[in-house]
Amino acid sequence: MTAINEKGQENTISQTALITVLDQPVELTNFALNQSVKVDSFTNESESGPKAVDGKLDTKWCAVGPSKHNITIDLGKSEKINQVLIDHAQKGGESPDMNTSDYTIELSNDNQNWTEVVNVKKNKLGETKDSFKQTEARYVRITAIKPTQGADSAVRLYEIQVLGLKNS
Template identity: 90%
Template sequence: MKWPDNSLAIAAFVADKTLVTIGEKVTLMNQSNLASVKYKWEIDGASPATSTEKSPQVSFDKAGTYSVKLTAINEKGQEDSVTQTELITVINQPVELTNFALNQSVQVDSFTNESESGPKAVDGKLNTKWCAVGTGKHNITIDLGKSEKINQVLIDHAQKGGESPDMNTSDYTIEISKDNQNWTEVVNVKKNKLGETKDSFKQTEARYVRITATKPTQGADTAVRLYEIQVLGQKNS
């Protein structure tokens, strides 16, 4: 068996928000591996346009869509780069995000009973939840009703509903689709411990959003517990 070389840098990052107004701060959150010890950022149209900080804050003085490149460097000077094209959308008006998931139609792989069924995850309440038991992955697909410009998903996990932090979803993916057939993964989270998560991605037109809990809790429990899901984006004018 050939083991991977753990001394190699692997560049990775996310932004805390991807739709902002002119002058608004964006934090670029570095997720490079532990072998990475130095960083080079190149951010189109930003101030600053370059940085060597681990997780810099930047802003933009003109409306438009901008790409971000991160180069991670290991102790030997070896580099790995990743570019996210058209990641940040800047508009010349205040950002107003709409929750397109509220009270929309959902499909789930399973649920425990009617009081913990899929629609409970999008009813706007923190005293209800979608809960599914059994082994393997659990998924929920939200139909937004029509194609919308979306850029962020907020999830309230078990702790936000008053349960133990041990029940917060550890690993999950978020995929989007225009036709409920062809899917694009936009978020892949591992080792989450938070009761409330906010995942941002490039503003994209989509009608369907699928969340799959690949590791539903912090331990061996295989039941997923999601109290509320918000799919946020910019209303079409």
């Protein structure tokens, strides 16, 4: 891929095996649904980590405090994943000002060594869909670096889906 900015400067990036072509259409599987999660904090039991992967838009994981907040989803076993969908505060009926502004998504097979696959800055959307090269991973960690559009330090994630192809 080559991008050219308004000054005519080029930046080229090459990546192999980025797109997977299949003979038949397939539906992606949400490997995060009702899986085990670990969070750095949560406000109360009704806004705990498992609420972010329960398949419902009327529940959420909410964490407060001055630091970055993270949630780690254990998919149970290594899966082929290539997309993460996140329903932020607005999707749950809250103000768009509460949508997560800056966040990263990292993948791991051993919960020790992590590879960053997504780094989002200045998001304003209530629903984000982040795609990346198909990768085998068991753990997915989302870190809210700037939890909202303003000074509020509470992250509010209503639902997280980790999508990919079911291993055959």
